[in-house]
Amino acid sequence: MSGTLSSKRPKAILLSTLVFPGTGHLLLGRKARGALFIVPSLIALLLVINNIMQRTGQIMDQINSGALPLDVQLITEKVAALSANDGPGMQVAVGVLVACWIAALVDLLFIK
Numbered sequence: 001m002s003g004t005l006s007s008k009r010p011k012a013i014l015l016s017t018l019v020f021p022g023t024g025h026l027l028l029g030r031k032a033r034g035a036l037f038i039v040p041s042l043i044a045l046l047l048v049i050n051n052i053m054q055r056t057g058q059i060m061d062q063i064n065s066g067a068l069p070l071d072v073q074l075i076t077e078k079v080a081a082l083s084a085n086d087g088p089g090m091q092v093a094v095g096v097l098v099a100c101w102i103a104a105l106v107d108l109l110f111i112k
Contacts, residue, residue: 021104
């Protein structure tokens, strides 16, 4: 078993680093540990995507209504203004996502 673990380990590290945290654990057959990283990462990612989609919807509504002209500089300023009001929820979600990504990688590096 240790021979197969050591041969799959580089692929597992690449999966968890480049695809999604916890996917490398699934490759190694460690489903519970994989789920430990996948579930909170997925929830955090969904919250981030939801926030981005709401912000995009607000900007698109303003563009469609004519309140915001098609000017890259103005749109960039509007995005920055909306991003400044994200609040702690968005910061926590991004923090959880980054922490899970790093923790999954570190965990894979120390699996024996």
